[in-house]
Amino acid sequence: MRQSLDGLDPSSAGSAPQLVALLRELRAASGLSIREVSRRARDRGDWLPTSTLAAVLNRDAVPRAEVVAALVRACGGDEAAVETWLAQCARISAADVADTGQVPRQLPGPPHAFTGRERELHLVDEHLQSPRAVVLAGPAGIGKTALALHWAHRSLDAFPDGQLYVDLRGFSGTDPLAPGPVLHRFLTALGTGPEEIPADGDERAAMFRSLLGHRRVLVVLDNARSPEQLRDLLPGAGGSAALITARTDLFGLTATHGVPHLRLAPLTREESMDLLDAMIGRDRVATDPEAARGLAAACGDLPLALRLAACQTLAHPEQTIGELRDRIAAAPWRTSTSPATRPRACAPASTSPGPASTPPTGTSWTRSACTPRPSSRPPGSRPSPGPPSATPTQPCTASPGSTWPRPPGTAAGASTTSSAPTPASTPSAAPATSARPPWTASTTGTSPRSPGPGRRSSASNPRSSPRPTCPCPPSTAPKPPSPGSTRATAPSAR
Known part of the structure; x- marks a missing residue:
């Protein structure tokens, strides 16, 4: 097998088809089938599936370096033979590029002070x-x-x-x-x-x-x-x-x-410290290492947030690391879910948020924490109370896509749009046995949906389905309909 390997000179191949033809001769001279070559490569720790080897030997393109190396080793070649074959592959690839066009180099510059990962x-x-x-x-x-x-x-x-x-x-x-x-x-x-x-x-x-x-x-x-x-x-x-x-x-x-x-997960705390050392200097971090660790924790160990915080430190040398840590820790973003505390690193593509609903990112919340915003209220003035509808209400946890919360008893698809209720229109607490809000009561004392003679009730209708109930009851009752819109349902005269 060694003689057959020495009889093949890869430097004699001047193009990709000639190189692949030599690789086919190498496999044939070894006396091994494609399956046996793949098995021997696997025993040597190389990755060479039979499908990949068959595809490489049946086309005229220069194979990948790892494929050529695995094939040469499986056929009995040593590391010197592998280097000879790989060098010829590189020369042919470079010649092909020179003949067919230019070499693009479009990568942006490497990231500054990259640490960890x-x-x-x-x-x-x-x-x-x-x-x-x-x-x-x-x-x-x-x-x-x-x-x-x-x-x-x-x-x-x-x-x-x-x-x-x-x-x-x-x-x-x-x-x-x-x-x-x-x-x-x-x-x-x-x-x-x-x-x-x-x-x-x-x-x-x-x-x-x-x-x-x-x-x-x-x-x-x-x-x-x-x-x-x-x-x-x-x-x-x-x-x-x-x-x-x-x-x-x-x-x-x-x-x-x-x-x-x-x-990708946030950096480890040690990687965050290494990033701060590279950005603002090891000496400055050493002056207050505990404050630097607190700054990394306040930034959620997010690389972009740490870089922005380091830029703030460099731009304001009179500001200590502890002061910046306290400003970021007290930022309003901590009242919402941050990227570092979300249970999933990334949301599914089908539920990706749009630009208007994207949660605060490391860029947005760190800039807002490091840059104080001027108040638009005159000095000494007190904020005016908002309308009653601005009172925070209990959030609804119903499943996505539903139209809850809506008044109990309202059919799915019915219009529930109405103005915000006022305190005077909020009904008093109904007894525990009441299954219908007071605004749906009929003026004649009968149910507004009571069937007339000859009509089946919804309970006896086999085609009717039970209506879902909202798992989150509204904190304020909807506005009752106007008197003109309330209509008594009298028994039918038919």
Whole structure:
């Protein structure tokens, strides 16, 4: 087997098809079937499924480095032979890129003072082996983009054919970017002329995958909102990979492409302290380490909140860390649910909040805590009391989509819109045995829904269903109808 391996010189291959032909000869000379090569690679600790090996040997693109290395080892090659084959793969890939177009370098700069996340960086390394894509999910301010860019700059050597980057504006307050314009931008960056870019979206996606089929390109898709926004932007077969960041779960990609999700949690307290050391200086943190730990706790250990707090400290050197900690700890955001205390790191895509209902992020609440807002009330004046309807009421915990709270006995779909009740119109407490509010009483003493002769009651009607009751009774009674709208239901004369 060693003689057959030495008889094959990878440097004699001048193109990707010739290199793949040599790999086929290598497998045939070893006398092993594809299944046996896969089993031997697994025994050596390499990842080489039979389906992957069969696909690599049946196309004319340069295989990924890990596939070539696993195949050479399984066929009896040592580490020196592996390095020879990998060097030739890199030379052919570089020549192909030089022939087909320019090398894009679109990554933004690496994040300043990046600390921690060693476990997450290791998981990204594992996830991008197969299926060559991963979603970094979590709420705003958790550090998704910083982690993605840090990993991308750390792995530049693994993607010599370029890096593509786009902010998809999924949660930027504007319309998210559609796949069509993004593909046009990517194809242009890969050297495609404007007249060669197809107008049809499916054809653009096919051309994009074809260009990446023989390249090693990293595609960073930042701030995504939905799986439909991403499917045409994912690389196909080959050595390229996609790194996605999103506030919501994109389980549609998991269902169709097997893309795993990596949920980000807040930093550990030690990582937060390391970030403060890097941002404001170790000496200043050492002057009051307890206050610095309290500042990290007040920021919820969110990287973006800690960075903003550090910027406030640098902008106001006369302000101590303890004073900033107290201002953030007393901020109004603590009366609501913060991103750090939510039970889930990110909400499902189907229930993602819109711009108007997005909860406070690390940016918003930290800025509001660090920057005092001037009062619009004249000095010495007292706030005017609000209307009775402004009194806080008991929140309703009924299931989403229901129209509760509504007056008991009101049918589903009936109009319940009325002005806020006044104290004078609030009815007195009804006896415990009363099942109907006093405003529904008939002027004749009969039920407003009493059936006339020949009519079946709702209790005897098999098609009638019981009406749900609101689990949260309203704190104030609705306004009773006007006298003109109350109509007595008399027995029918028929």
